[in-house]
Amino acid sequence: MHYTGTIYRPPFEARSLLLQVTTGCSHNRCSFCTMYRDEQFGVEPLEQVEADLQEAREYVPNVTRVFLENGDPFALSADRLEEIAVMVHAYLPKVETIAMYASIKNVIGKTDEELKRLRILGINELNIGVESGLDDALSYMNKGYTAKQAVYELNRLGAAGIDYGANIILGCAGAERRHENAAATATLLNETKPYLIFTGTLHADPGCPLYEDMKNGSFVESTFGEYLDEEEELLELLDLKDCYLFGLHPSNIVRMHGNLPEDKAAMLELVRKRREQLAGRLDERPARYGEGAVLF
């Protein structure tokens, strides 16, 4: 298989065939993100995609899931995605789902009819960095959309039968706004019904504007206690069915996962226990290492 640039995938795509169809990220301006900072967005030639599929057919002919790379392949036109999906099924007939990272901005350019066509071709379970339901937090993070737009576009996906997983950043509105952020984000999620929620806490590596803001003190990160407040409130306000919450990213203050609503009480209990374990340190701000992993 041919890969260029750094290849990322969500943890639950570990068994998927990773098929590169783009390079970099078409937005590449989120204030906290350094994933593709030094890479240009580009489109892989179809000949290359086909060559990769030919190779994949040799090694994994029975694969059932493909994850398109890289940062937001859903930025491709519906026609291009359709061509890729047709090619995937031609070479790998057992594929049921073609997933990928996507952004709200990628959905804006596609008609309802196009979305339905893509769903029929197996494109589903998009992984979207929604981050927050609070407009000023979205604006500060330079996401390029408002909460209202996010709700509208995510519901268009839903109407086309395309499920989406939402990435959420706890602490992204700052400590003082944690209650508002939890409430606004819960409202957005309740209104758009993701099949999966991926939580993490705010962190930034050198090379992005947020890192500079944190360093010079213009953005003050939440403390352990404030993160736990926000997560507890978000969980309490979520009113979702058939949704899997994945909170195992190492940037989380409490690691947990479970189904909503069945495991909600158990996850809330984990938050409360973590608060007890961190008693005496609740006013500390987390020290971190790679990928925002928290040092306890």
Ligand code: SF4
């Ligand atoms: S967070 Fe996602 S959309 Fe934003 S710059 Fe990074 S890869 Fe692109």
